[in-house]
Amino acid sequence: MVRTRAFNPSTALSTAVDLFASKGYSETSMDDIVRATGVSRYGLYSTFGNKRELFEQALERFAEGMGKQSFLRLLEPGASLVHIRTIFDERVADMCCAEEHKGCLFIHTAMQLAPDDEELQGVLKKFMKRMSKAFAVGLESAKETGEVRADLDSAVAGELLTSTMFGLAVLGRAGFGEEALSSIVSSTLASFAP
Numbered sequence: 521m522v523r524t525r526a527f528n529p530s531t532a533l534s535t536a537v538d539l540f541a542s543k544g545y546s547e548t549s550m551d552d553i554v555r556a557t558g559v560s561r562y563g564l565y566s567t568f569g570n571k572r573e574l575f576e577q578a579l580e581r582f583a584e585g586m587g588k589q590s591f592l593r594l595l596e597p598g599a600s601l602v603h604i605r606t607i608f609d610e611r612v613a614d615m616c617c618a619e620e621h622k623g624c625l626f627i628h629t630a631m632q633l634a635p636d637d638e639e640l641q642g643v644l645k646k647f648m649k650r651m652s653k654a655f656a657v658g659l660e661s662a663k664e665t666g667e668v669r670a671d672l673d674s675a676v677a678g679e680l681l682t683s684t685m686f687g688l689a690v691l692g693r694a695g696f697g698e699e700a701l702s703s704i705v706s707s708t709l710a711s712f713a714p
Contacts, residue, residue: 529567532557536568537578537585541625544632545575576643582625583647591651594658601667601709604658604681608705611685615692615701624689651685652678659712668712677712684708 535557539548550571554561568574590607593599615624626644633640656678662668668677688701 527559527563532559532564533568533577533581536574537581537625540575540578541582545629546632579625579629579643591654594654597661599658599661600665601662604655605705605709608685609702612688612698612701612705615689616698624693627686627689627693648682652682655681666714669714672712681708
């Protein structure tokens with residue numbers, strides 16, 4: 521019986537996330553994944569399934585890594601604009617890190633696959649809806665403390681913040697620096713002021 525080398529699935533999945541984020545789904549081959557993870561094809565297939573199934577798990581992992589704890593903080597009492605700004609600051613710093621070929625897995629997915637893949641469209645829409653809802657809840661809390669206008673439609677503003685987040689990822693990928701992206705965040709949040 522052939523024995524396969526043991527590996528840490530969580531580490532391999534994180535490596536796959538980075539690979540898919542930098543190259544996109546279409547440009548990432550199973551050979552690329554094998555090389556990057558150091559895991560055999562058999563090990564990858566038996567643990568994650570085929571490339572598409574691995575990619576879907578990578579999307580979930582990427583979503584969790586996109587400041588999930590910070591977003592959960594928006595659902596707690598006392599959430600404020602400071603918490604919303606922190607989410608943006610964390611993402612902008614990540615988008616502008618010095619790591620070569622840093623990318624956003626959701627942007628790659630939206631641009632490469634979602635136009636022709638209803639299932640992935642659904643995954644992205646679900647994620648964006650959750651993000652918008654969390655922003656809206658945080659804005660409602662900020663409204664109670666007078667940080668934002670009383671007449672602000674929090675649901676619409678939550679969608680604006682989500683769109684801004686994804687727009688920043690595109691700009692970051694296009695080479696815009698941290699200062700430019702942070703300025704966009706500041707202007708967006710200032711538009712909610714009383």
